[in-house]
Amino acid sequence: MSEQDGRDRAASPAQRNADLGVRIASSAVLLPLALACAWFGSWPTYGLVAIGATLVFCEWALVVDCSRTLVPRTPAVVTGAVFAGLAGLIAGSAGAAAGCAVALAGALGVALLSRSAWLTAGSLYAAALAIPMPAIRADAEFGLAALIVLLVVVWATDSFAFFAGRSLGGPKLWPRISPKKTWSGSIGGLIGGVASGLVAASLFGVPLSLGLAMLLVALSLASQAGDLFESAVKRRFAKKDSSGIIPGHGGMMDRVDGLVFAGALALFVGWLHGGGDAIAAGVLIW
Structure with missing residues (x-):
């Protein structure tokens, strides 16, 4: 059992209830925002998803490449983040096929700049968030x-x-x-x-x-x-x-x-x- 697992198991009921309260409070802010953007559709939906996908790729980069190698790979991280957001915007405005083409271009750019399979996989992971929702919502x-x-x-x-x-x-x-x-x-x-x-x-x-x-x-x-x-x-x-x-x-x-x-x-x-x-x-x- 890891040290973190031990801390999780040792958490008191009061601490777990406090964590649950924070979790519910965060959801009470995020869910209405997501539903509102889904309701309005078009650029509110595309924009929110693009922001989310950009953050996802940045977090992926921190998780899988959080050592000394991350700073030299800044151009690859910036490329992946930008193309993740663009894939969502393009998928909503021009269709899923166009969004997929942008995502693949971004993955190629990340691969060439970073030579990291994990960062390249992260660009595709972020695209899997970026493309579906705008493409689905674009249906009137x-x-x-x-x-x-x-x-x-x-x-x-x-x-x-x-x-x-x-x-x-x-x-x-x-x-x-x-x-x-x-x-x-x-x-x-x-x-x-x-x-x-x-x-x-x-x-x-x-x-x-x-x-x-x-x-x-x-x-x-x-x-x-x-x-x-x-x-x-x-x-x-x-x-x-x-x-x-x-x-x-x-x-x-x-x-x-x-x-x-x-x-x-x-x-x-x-x-x-x-x-x-x-x-x-x-x-x-x-």
Whole structure:
């Protein structure tokens, strides 16, 4: 057991409750902001996602390359951060294909400047956050509904998993990667995430179907996989949080890890099912 794990286990109930209070307070600020930008669509959505993707790449760089080698690689970090933001803006205004082209150009630039596989992977990771949400929201007919459903599934999965795990406990899901996560939390997150997604879809008048339910299951599982992936990366580089900019949550990477994987899956499925011009419809209408 690591020193950090020991401190986590030794935390008093009062300390855990205080941490939960900070976590809830941060969410009370961030969630309305995200929903407002999703509601307005267009550049508010694209801009918020671009900022988030830029921060994610910067945090990734700090996590995987936080040693002496980071300063000489500043041009690569700046390139990755700029192209991560541009990918989101372009994906919303010109389409997912254009956003992907920008992301690939950015990854190539980072690879050439840094010669680091980890930094190059980080540029693609940031792009996986940057591209899906603007591309989905750009659909005038189904964009808002599809984006809200995606966000609800990810947020509900995380929240239900957190509270189910704390309440029920039980066997650990993958203790070597994430010592606190349990099977009860994972199952609770899956059930809560899918149920919440179906409710959100029905509120927008989306016909409920087996295809939609199966996609929501996949999105919830992808969200949990994204959480575990980020935990594995941080553990690989002995980092607890990606940064400390969000009280109670750590960094931007810590807040959007599930959304990266779930958003990428929603983009992929929506693109295959509905085509590049109807990604949101491809997510919702089965």
